[in-house]
Amino acid sequence: MGSTFSGLNTALTSLYAQRRGLDVTGQNIANASTEGYTRQRVVMHAQNANLVPGIYSTTTAVGNGVTVSSVERLRNGALDQRSYTEHANSSYHNERAGAYTLIEDVFGEPSDTALQARLQDMWDGWNAIASNPDKQAPKSAMLEQAVTVATSLNDAAVQLDNQYKSTRAGLDTYVGEVNKAAESIAKLNHEIVLATQAGLQANELMDQRGQQMLKLSELVGATATDLPNGAMSVYVGSAQLVSEFNTREIWVEPGSAQKLQDLPDIEVNLKWKDTGASVAAGGTMGAQMELLDKDGTLREISTQLDLVASTLASDVNGKHRAGYGVDGSTGLDMFVPYEPADPDITARNIRVNTDLLDNVDRVAVSSGDPLGVGTATRVLNGTVADEMSELASSRIGADATYQSLIGDLGVSSQSSIRRRDIQNAVTDQVDAARDAESGVNLDEEMTNLLTYQRGYEAASRVLTTIDSMLDQLINRTGLVGR
Incomplete structure (x- = not known):
């Protein structure tokens, strides 16, 4: 008893x-x-x-x-794993949608002050010249509008490059955060295993490790596997970032592109520091790598913008060289690069020829020589100016190229925003289910x-x-x- x-x-x-x-x-x-x-x-x-x-x-x-x-x-382990995946997807789509929003801000279309409106002002200026080919005022006004067009192209190219540089600097910052978070998880793994073996509770340590893991999933799309001894292994793609108490480092390979002009000759390479293999990044860094890639979004938009500038220069210069100014000058280009040695005209280097800005009478407006040099007939008409104004409606001209760029950008931006909203709704549902339990x-x-x-x-x-x-x-x- x-x-x-x-x-x-x-x-x-x-x-x-x-x-x-x-x-x-x-x-x-x-x-x-x-x-x-x-x-x-x-x-x-x-x-x-x-x-x-x-x-x-x-x-x-x-x-x-x-x-x-x-x-x-x-804690529900299955919901944790789902949360890591969905947070990685949300971070990826948030970064993409944010990048497209910034690109749209560069162009600011539609607007009365955006590039499309300024192109139209320039074509209207040529139309005014066609009606009064002998007057200086319409030519001066058109040249100012042309300068505004060139400046708009210059500014857009610089802003795209600035966005590239900002994204590139952010990638370097995130690499440091990933390596630091990986070290924190390895350290917490060690403390948790020791506590578990000693029969002590390590719940708060596990919470800290879970927060670091969630951060890694958002940054680089990491996933995790729980081990029997209480430790956690972390993977990026199929490669291991944290193995119990040991970590591997990732880095942006030295010499990687720092600005848009470096592409495509120099690329941005995110690699494992020990093996040199490429990192299959997801999350925020995965979206950034897409932006920074030689075939990425920023490079593609920049190339299309350069095509607008080169098309504009080619179309206008071709007709301008064949025409005559009031002073009899001919064979002049209207748009030239900032540096004469530059082989191509791009959005970054396009400018209006200073010879025309210094003397508006050299602007080609006539199909014949107003001075009649070498001929018995003097010809002063607005034929060239009229042909210039008609470039606005060309199906392969600068306007059409620019409109195609803006149209494609708008479609991609709306698609990225819709996917972001859908993904964020899914992530919120998973978080709500996890919070209801934990x-x-x-x-x-x-x-x-x-x-x-x-x-x-x-x-x-x-x-x-x-x-x-x-x-x-x-x-x-x-x-x-x-």
């Missing part, structure tokens, strides 16, 4: 267990607003009085009380708080009752009749 004093131990174990429950509940309440915190739950089980049952070693005692077997971390609910915690409080008070009452019984037994038994 059970010992007279066994009830004291039963009540005492209950006090310990209920107090542990109060402690864990208090921890949950304290961290209700802590990002990445996972609620915890005390797991209790009854202690059996017959620890080693046998024929001659049994007892009629009810039990030895209660013990706390563990403090569970209420997040702290204050109403539930208040209920647990009252439960453990009443349990503690009841155990205290049991202890007081047993103490009173033992006092009666020890101090007052045998005093009858004295």
Whole structure:
């Protein structure tokens, strides 16, 4: 049969267990607003009085009380893995949509001050010249409009290059963050394994590691695998970034392109530092690599913009060289590169010929020589200017090329925004499901708080009752009749 004093131990174990429950509940309440915190739950089980049952070693005692077997971390591993994947996808689409928004801001279409409107102003200027080929004012106005067109192309090219440089600098920053987060996970792996082997709880350490893992998934599209000893292996693509306590570094290969002009001769290469193999990045860095690639979005837009500039220069210069100015000059180009040695005209280097800006009478407007040099007839008409104005409606001219660029950009931008919105909705659903299971609910915690409080008070009452019984037994038994 059970010992007279066994009830004291039963009540005492209950006090310990209920107090542990109060402690864990208090921890949950304290961290209700802590990002990445996972609620915890005390797991209790009854202690059996017959620890080693046998024929001659049994007892009629009810039990030895209660013990706390563990403090569970209420986390769903499957939802965690899903969360890493969806957050990586969201970061990828957010970065792409943001990049397209910035590119659209470069062009600012449609607008009265954007490049399309300025091109139209220039063609209208040529039309005005056709009506008054001998007047200087329409030519001066047209040249100013042409300067505005060239400047708009220059500014757009510079802004695209600035976006490339900004994205490239961001990639370097994110590489450092990835390597730092990987080191943090390896360090936390070591601490968690040691704590687990010592029989200690490592729930808060696991929460910290989960936050670092979520960061890695967003940055580089990392995935994770939990190991039996409590450690975590982290992968980028199929390559291992963290293996228990060891990490590998990634880096942007030295000498990689720093600006758009470096492409396509020099590329941006994200590689593993130890093997030199390419990193199959996802997340934010995956989207950045697409932007920075030699066949990437920024390079493609820049190439199309250069095509607009070269088409404009080719079409206008071809007609301008064949025409005559009021002063009889001919064979002049209207658009030239900033540096005469440049072989091609691009959006970055296009400008209006200063010979025309210095003397507007050299602007070619006539199909014949107004001075009649070498001929008996003087010809001053607006034929060339009229042909210039008709370039606005050319199906293969600069306007059509630019409109195609803006149209393609708009379609790609809208597609990226829709995909971003859909992906963010999916990610929010996964986060909501994860928070429902692992997040702290204050109403539930208040209920647990009252439960453990009443349990503690009841155990205290049991202890007081047993103490009173033992006092009666020890101090007052045998005093009858004295």
